Amino acid sequence: MKLRKEYKEHDYLINTYGSFTEARNDKAHVDERRYAGILKLTADGTLIMGIWSLIKGYMETLSDMGSELIAGGIPVLIAIFGSVFAFALFFVIGISFRYMIWRGARKEADSGRKRNGYIACAIILLAYDLYEVASFIYQAVWKGTDAQDVLRFVFDATSLIIVCELIASAFRLRKVRDELEAAETGGNV
Amino acid sequence: MQMDFHYYATYAAAYLAGYSHEESMIICYSAQFVDECSKTFLRGIKGPLSAATTQLQEEMADARTDLLGLQDITRIWASFHFLPRDLHRNPKVRCSRAYRRKYRLICGPNGELAAETVRLARGKGLEAAGLAMHVIADTWAHQYFAGTPSIVINNVNEYFYEIICRDGMKEEYKIRFNHNPATADDPEKMEYTNTIFQSSENSVMNLGHGRAGHFPDYSYARYRYMPAWADYNEVVKDNPADYLRAFTQMIYALKYLRGDIEEFDTEKYDMDTIAPYRDEILGILCKRQVDACADWKAFAEKLSGCTIGDFDINKYKDEYMAADKDSRNKTVIGRFILAAMSQKSMVTNRIYKSGNRAAGYSIDIGEKGSRGIRDYARLLQEKEAADE
Amino acid sequence: MSKLQRFNSFVGGLLTVFFGYALYMAPFMGVDMISIVMTATLLLLGIRSLYFYFSMARHMVGGKNSLIYGIILIDLGVCAYMMQSFPPVYIMIYLLVIHSFYGATDIMVALRARRLKSRSWRIKLLTGLGNLTLGVLAIVFGFTGDNIFNVIYIYALGVAYTGIMRMTNAFRRTAVPYIQ
Numbered sequence: 001m002k003l004r005k006e007y008k009e010h011d012y013l014i015n016t017y018g019s020f021t022e023a024r025n026d027k028a029h030v031d032e033r034r035y036a037g038i039l040k041l042t043a044d045g046t047l048i049m050g051i052w053s054l055i056k057g058y059m060e061t062l063s064d065m066g067s068e069l070i071a072g073g074i075p076v077l078i079a080i081f082g083s084v085f086a087f088a089l090f091f092v093i094g095i096s097f098r099y100m101i102w103r104g105a106r107k108e109a110d111s112g113r114k115r116n117g118y119i120a121c122a123i124i125l126l127a128y129d130l131y132e133v134a135s136f137i138y139q140a141v142w143k144g145t146d147a148q149d150v151l152r153f154v155f156d157a158t159s160l161i162i163v164c165e166l167i168a169s170a171f172r173l174r175k176v177r178d179e180l181e182a183a184e185t186g187g188n189v
Numbered sequence: 190m191q192m193d194f195h196y197y198a199t200y201a202a203a204y205l206a207g208y209s210h211e212e213s214m215i216i217c218y219s220a221q222f223v224d225e226c227s228k229t230f231l232r233g234i235k236g237p238l239s240a241a242t243t244q245l246q247e248e249m250a251d252a253r254t255d256l257l258g259l260q261d262i263t264r265i266w267a268s269f270h271f272l273p274r275d276l277h278r279n280p281k282v283r284c285s286r287a288y289r290r291k292y293r294l295i296c297g298p299n300g301e302l303a304a305e306t307v308r309l310a311r312g313k314g315l316e317a318a319g320l321a322m323h324v325i326a327d328t329w330a331h332q333y334f335a336g337t338p339s340i341v342i343n344n345v346n347e348y349f350y351e352i353i354c355r356d357g358m359k360e361e362y363k364i365r366f367n368h369n370p371a372t373a374d375d376p377e378k379m380e381y382t383n384t385i386f387q388s389s390e391n392s393v394m395n396l397g398h399g400r401a402g403h404f405p406d407y408s409y410a411r412y413r414y415m416p417a418w419a420d421y422n423e424v425v426k427d428n429p430a431d432y433l434r435a436f437t438q439m440i441y442a443l444k445y446l447r448g449d450i451e452e453f454d455t456e457k458y459d460m461d462t463i464a465p466y467r468d469e470i471l472g473i474l475c476k477r478q479v480d481a482c483a484d485w486k487a488f489a490e491k492l493s494g495c496t497i498g499d500f501d502i503n504k505y506k507d508e509y510m511a512a513d514k515d516s517r518n519k520t521v522i523g524r525f526i527l528a529a530m531s532q533k534s535m536v537t538n539r540i541y542k543s544g545n546r547a548a549g550y551s552i553d554i555g556e557k558g559s560r561g562i563r564d565y566a567r568l569l570q571e572k573e574a575a576d577e
Numbered sequence: 578m579s580k581l582q583r584f585n586s587f588v589g590g591l592l593t594v595f596f597g598y599a600l601y602m603a604p605f606m607g608v609d610m611i612s613i614v615m616t617a618t619l620l621l622l623g624i625r626s627l628y629f630y631f632s633m634a635r636h637m638v639g640g641k642n643s644l645i646y647g648i649i650l651i652d653l654g655v656c657a658y659m660m661q662s663f664p665p666v667y668i669m670i671y672l673l674v675i676h677s678f679y680g681a682t683d684i685m686v687a688l689r690a691r692r693l694k695s696r697s698w699r700i701k702l703l704t705g706l707g708n709l710t711l712g713v714l715a716i717v718f719g720f721t722g723d724n725i726f727n728v729i730y731i732y733a734l735g736v737a738y739t740g741i742m743r744m745t746n747a748f749r750r751t752a753v754p755y756i757q
Contacts, residue, residue, distance in 0.1 A: 034421040285632040
């Protein structure tokens with residue numbers, strides 16, 4: 001970023017307290033920084049949590065496959081091919097989807113240009129997370145649950161909250177930026 | 190701040206305050222020695238380790254971050270380099286006690302502790318005066334950072350812009366930080382080295398302005414950034430203006446220590462004394478260079494007409510080593526050690542009395558007897574000798 | 578340190594020594610015990626991170642990182658618990674990674690300290706080499722499965738040493754005298 005403004009040589013010395021440049025700490029500017037920050041952070045969170053759940057899912061698949069292998073249920077070649085296929089599938093579907101959200105959100109936070117693709121992806125992810133949480137609640141009510149399931153629920157619920165926050169901060173950021181633009185150009189929002 | 194200000198500019202301030210060349214040399218040596226007096230150095234001269242005023246890089250790498258280790262780190266850095274501005278200040282938002290304790294350690298000039306630091310040095314010799322000047326100068330350079338490892342206070346993020354004034358125009362550039370300590374800071378490319386991000390609250394990487402590298406120490410730096418504690422508010426720091434105030438406050442404080450002024454008050458700057466040199470000083474402060482030693486040295490030598498030797502850490506080492514046990518406290522390093530322990534003891538006590546245990550426990554010698562760290566017995570003996 | 582902190586340090590150290598001793602006396606339970614400790618450690622780290630978020634990091638710019646980190650650590654803890662049913666090799670790989678990392682860090686610190694003429698570099702180098710050896714032993718015994726007890730014995734000694742250090746810390750003089 002490069003801004004140019006006129007200044008008077010040594011005019012900072014005229015002001016006893018301080019600075020020749022004022023800090024931009026009015027509500028609109030602070031909110032703009034806040035929502036841009038939250039947007040980037042939740043984008044990171046979505047990606048990191050996504051990567052971890054993929055690794056977890058992959059490990060579980062492998063462990064099931066390993067048990068079958070030891071029991072002699074699956075030939076080795078099929079096991080290797082299966083694990084590579086599972087990894088590729090998980091990677092392509094999971095990571096690339098979340099990567100799109102991460103990239104879009106960070107770009108919007110940094111550049112200020114509105115992007116809608118990542119919000120659409122985030123809404124799909126939100127729907128999926130909602131389904132996960134609802135199915136857990138259904139299971140807990142009708143079939144009972146143990147401590148391990150509860151801890152997993154905490155993970156899914158946090159993932160859901162982070163996606164919600166990502167979408168909310170994206171919309172709030174747009175609103176604040178519109179207001180700031182209107183204030184600078186003297187127009188209305 | 191760096192050697193340019195702590196050594197050469199402190200010499201100039203002392204000389205302008207009325208000290209002789211020889212006196213000014215001891216003052217500026219002591220001011221710079223605060224950045225050199227580590228436990229490693231003290232082990233080498235068999236001095237008390239509690240008098241350490243800084244930690245070397247490898248000491249930091251070895252430093253424990255358990256409770257005692259953190260208190261030791263905080264005692265050193267909060268007492269000598271990041272003097273807290275207000276030990277009773279509350280954040281704007283409701284927060285936990287742990288957060289409040291760290292928040293209250295944020296450094297800044299003109300605080301009650303800064304005034305106490307200067308008053309404590311009065312009548313304690315030139316070494317104590319030099320040490321106090323280091324502390325005062327650093328309150329200006331290190332403001333908004335805390336002398337304790339804390340990510341929630343000291344972290345900075347990528348929102349960090351340098352403001353440069355060129356040809357009557359003001360420009361803002363995003364600063365790029367890298368974590369390679371072998372890379373030199375490059376003011377032209379706006380590339381600076383900082384410590385790597387560590388999410389652990391108590392990692393030594395999060396001590397002081399480590400996350401912003403050496404950048405806040407450069408006198409030319411004017412910048413806009415978002416401190417971790419400021420809830421998305423930004424801070425604009427204008428180092429040339431701040432350093433000018435630091436310099437003039439040092440002259441005022443040194444005049445007080447010399448006995449020319451009766452009372453020391455905060456928010457007072459001796460602008461009159463520097464009036465004939467103001468443009469020259471501003472020229473040095475605003476020049477974009479990472480080391481201003483040569484400019485400050487030339488200015489100081491022009492003032493006094495004497496040659497100022499380069500700083501040599503071992504200059505007074507032999508004097509201290511050769512002295513017998515009873516007369517060690519009369520040597521330059523001996524008096525510096527006493528001043529350092531006295532300052533550390535005072536700051537630890539004030540932090541402790543404010544209900545904050547970040548710097549550890551402080552016990553009042555008068556009430557409890559000598560039960561604390563043994564090194565401080567030397568300070569007590571000196572006090573008793575002075576009383577007699 | 579306050580009396581409570583001294584007490585905590587002493588009791589914590591004592592429990593750690595006791596755990597090391599138990600591991601030494603009953604190595605056949607070793608892998609299970611290590612797995613339980615691993616699970617407990619990860620869960621505690623996760624909870625600590627969440628506590629850190631709610632007590633401090635929520636006021637910090639970008640502090641939500643701690644929340645995400647905490648949740649992932651708790652989930653890792655759950656995974657570690659599931660690993661109990663896995664063969665010992667997985668636990669040993671974990672030990673290898675942890676000890677090799679600490680070992681390499683210690684050696685780097687020691688070499689830097691040596692360059693700067695610090696006195697403590699030899700101890701640090703020995704600790705680093707010890708950690709690295711432990712890591713290598715873990716992988717060797719873990720994969721061959723011949724004598725996994727030896728690794729558990731070494732691990733137990735390391736745990737006991739940590740406990741003793743914590744207990745010693747409880748008796749140190751720490752207060753700074755204030756002389757007016």
